Amino acid sequence: MAFELDKDKALSTLSLMLRIRLFEEKIEEMFSNHVMHGTTHLAIGQEAVHAGVSPALDPMDWIVTTHRCHGHTLAKGSSIEEMFAEFLGYSNGLAYGLGGSMHLIDVDRHNAGSSAVVGSGVPIATGMALQLKRSGSKQLAVAFFGDGASSRGAIHESMNIASVMRLPVLFLCEHNMYGMSACARDMVSTDSIAHRGASYGIESRMVDGNDVEAVFESVTHAADYIREHGKPYLLETRTYRFSGHSKNDKKLYRTHEEEQQWLQRDPIALFEQRLIERKQMSVIQMESLRQSIKDEMDTTVEQLMNNPQELTIEEAAGFTYASKEDSAR
């Protein structure tokens, strides 16, 4: 029988998925209204991966995420106030307003951050796993990466060394079918990225990344395996980003039919349907949950913008340039 979350966990998981979706929809609105600048990478459609990973781990486990990091950061427990403030460039943001969308970090919640350099987080998570092992900790590190990143050399080197040194790292591939406009079918040499684990002697599994309960169960299994055997694990989650790669993506590289097929498997709608069938939640409860989360997003942004904590030039420069005294040392 397929794995089922108990009622409380199912409700908190649906709530998290909705928070991630509505957070990103709010970002989209803020970009359209020119309230926010720069660019951003939305993961609308990938919420089952984001809500299925961190809640299945110990809060003390570490994550290192990617340029598509909003959902992972929310799932690790960061506040929407600090996240929106970061997007607005305010000093009360997660990275003092200096990083923006692609550079969210929250060390207090064991989120070691994200970077715009594709694949660069994987060797960092592997190094963290080495330190965790040396310190005798039972914690593990999760290295998120995409299908596009999966062919980068640093990832193969990381898998090799993690296997040789038996490091507690979960390589978590978020396969959303595309790396910018390049389709994984044309770019990845194997049918499944999980198959590559065998080359490095790493246990692996591929899971439906639009099924949040399947993701949760697979991550639980992988984390148990890592803690029990002291070895790495590779989990490939198959999903799809409904949004474009970043802002101004007309998505000319894929067909309307393909998008429609995936929209039929919207991870939130799938999970809601399941909860209704199990009589764990009613449509009215779901609508009211959605509305209350939407109100929370709107109110938070309004409050932040009514009291903007703009960075001063001195504060911004303080992080960018060393003082004469520092550089003389």
Ligand SMILES: Cc1ncc(C[n+]2csc(CCOP(=O)(O)OP(=O)(O)O)c2C)c(N)n1
């Ligand atoms: C080292 C490096 N090469 C190229 C880029 C440009 N780039 C940004 S995102 C991206 C695609 C990444 O695809 P994937 O790993 O599948 O992640 P996704 O965007 O699908 O989440 C590329 C090539 C980059 N940022 N860094």
Ligand SMILES: [Mg+2]
């Ligand atoms: Mg991708």
